[in-house]
Amino acid sequence: MNNKKDLASAMNTICHRSSRTSLIQLFTHPLMQVAMPALMPHAPSAQPRKLPAALVERLLVQESEHGQPVQPRTSFNAPLPAATRAATLAYPSHPSHIERAGIEALPDGCGVYLLRGADDRPLYVGRSLNLRSRVLAHLHNREEAYLIGQTHRIEHRRTAGELGAALLEHSLLRDLQPSHNKKPRTKRGLFTLHLDLDGRPQVAQVSESELGRAENLFGIFSSERAARDALHQLVEHHALCSIETGLEQAASLGMACFARQIRRCRGACTGEESGEQHQQRLMQALEDLRIQPWPYAGAMGIIEQGDGWQQVHVIDHWRYLGSLDRDHRQLTPRPAASLKGFDLGSYKLVIQPYLLGQLELRALPGLPLMNS
Incomplete structure (x- = not known):
């Protein structure tokens, strides 16, 4: 009798554990299949990368094969839910504080719009593939009630396409500095990489005017540290020598750099790679960062x-x-x-x-x- 009770008790325990395990698996198993980089402290963050030369060449090959230019993808104006709904919306009732004529004149085309406040003060500059939808989205967005409450007049400027809208928006933001746009970070200086007389890359501070004229400048960085970090990454990625690139001082002639000691340098420091070969690989690595000087005599x-x-x-x-x-x-x-x-x-x-x-x-x- 006791044996039967013990057996029944054991079976109940097993069933209970099995049920609990299955419920835990039911709720956690799908989560284990989903990548959650934001929760991973050591996961590398995705950073925008400069278009590499190899990609340029591949796109040009595709263009020659198809006989048509490779068109760039839309680079702005991802449709917002509010903008999508606004295409069928009418202008809100009782717009006593905003000139109605500016709203009614908005086209369903590409361009730049400008919200102006009291004394025609610029409040906000934006661009869109569909000016009417985007502006109506602002007017129907409760989260932007403060901005709309300050707006007295809305004006727009049509452009033939996306590039013109982007250039015009940048120009207006720079010149008008509207109060509700995100303020650009103040530049204390611009930094770049340039080659010294020995062909070694050096970090240098430059002005914007120099960037458009000088030859052999590579990359634009907001700080000296950012430029030096970029150079370190370049040397590491292309197995270059940290001594030959000036990042490490050699205690004696022919001494191996640290990267060579761990087999991550091809040996320019020890003579196993010629200086000409190393310099050629360095220039190839820098080419993706080259600043193009203005190639024309005028506008x-x-x-x-x-x-x-x-x-x-x-x-x-x-x-x-x-x-x-x-x-x-x-x-x-x-x-x-x-x-x-x-x-x-x-x-x-x-x-x-x-x-x-x-x-x-x-x-x-x-x-x-x-x-x-």
């Missing part, structure tokens, strides 16, 4: 077409000066006399499609009112 026009019309975006030394179209024979907006030379923001927007050969460029001799 150039970037032709952009869309929605049945054409704009010419005027660029000089990688600075956006404005656009010309059938309605504007003068630059819109007109450049200030002080806005000359290299501009980092414009450079970042233009350089990738330029290197990929995706820009239609035109020389602009006798550009109207450029010097007036």
